[in-house]
């Protein structure tokens with residue numbers, strides 16, 4: 185009898201000792217590792233940590249501070265953008281650690297200048313291609329296919345013109361000369377393109393998809409990690425650092441015919457409507473890129489003996505759930521592209537029918553975004 189009591193006692197003590205460490209072992213441990221050129225990515229890193237919550241273990245380290253990934257269940261990899269990609273050092277880090285990373289839950293994010301994932305860049309000597317936001321992550325995801333990110337985010341970022349290094353300054357100047365649609369940082373000392381809600385949605389996705397805990401709805405109180413009293417221009421107080429890009433745009437210049445609008449629905453529904461348009465107009469819709477958040481087609485048709493290409497991108501955005509944004513771009517000369525312009529108008533008639541067009545520039549509030557689909 186005494187022996188049995190002793191055994192039960194020992195069992196209870198062992199169970200009591202094991203219990204806290206068991207529950208501790210279950211809580212996932214994370215590492216957010218990032219690279220920055222001028223500091224904005226650091227601010228975003230700590231902002232994400234704040235939303236994930238100090239009660240959830242998340243080490244935040246620059247690339248050079250990381251010795252091992254062994255202690256972590258999940259890794260968030262963040263970078264600034266250089267030449268349409270995460271930094272070289274970020275690639276190197278992922279390459280060196282790919283076997284270890286492949287065993288863990290991963291998220292990628294980047295800060296960047298261009299945040300509109302319906303954007304196409306066409307510069308001399310290169311094929312038109314998608315740029316901005318999460319588009320910049322597609323290459324690293326493709327290059328390291330054993331690493332399958334659970335969450336990705338392309339937020340926009342910040343550029344402080346007077347503090348850029350000489351080479352970087354020159355690069356930005358050259359880009360502004362090449363951009364067919366002008367550049368938004370013209371005349372600004374500080375230019376910001378970061379979409380605040382994207383960071384909030386991203387951090388909440390880490391909570392729900394990786395940590396299995398509810399999203400944090402009180403996210404607005406953490407915005408101080410990003411916003412500051414720094415002016416957009418030291419000499420001109422009327423200038424603003426951040427100007428949201430219009431959802432509905434239409435312009436026609438010698439260099440480009442460009443329209444952008446948004447409709448209610450999913451990406452798949454938008455794709456079906458674009459296919460209906462191509463059948464009705466005899467357009468050959470050639471898919472160039474398809475991702476979880478966007479699709480890029482070259483719409484090819486011969487007008488008056490000239491084969492012309494219209495660039496069409498449909499994209500969904502974390503800050504605008506339930507809607508799809510669609511852009512059309514023709515880079516041909518105004519007198520050559522008349523037929524293409526008419527076909528773009530026909531596309532919009534199909535896309536906007538049955539009350540699908542979302543008029544105006546109203547943005548969803550963070551509570552609307554976070555409660556979408558509930």
Ligand SMILES: Cc1cc2nc3c(=O)[nH]c(=O)nc-3n(C[C@H](O)[C@H](O)[C@H](O)COP(=O)(O)O)c2cc1C
Pocket residue numbers: 219220221222223224225226263264265266267268269295296297298299316317340341342343348351352353355356
């Ligand atoms: C030389 C240079 C190249 C850049 N290249 C791109 C680019 O290809 N695409 C883009 O969207 N942003 C680009 N950016 C913008 C930065 O990625 C963006 O400002 C970012 O927020 C900077 O982060 P950091 O402050 O952490 O360095 C570039 C900036 C510089 C200075």
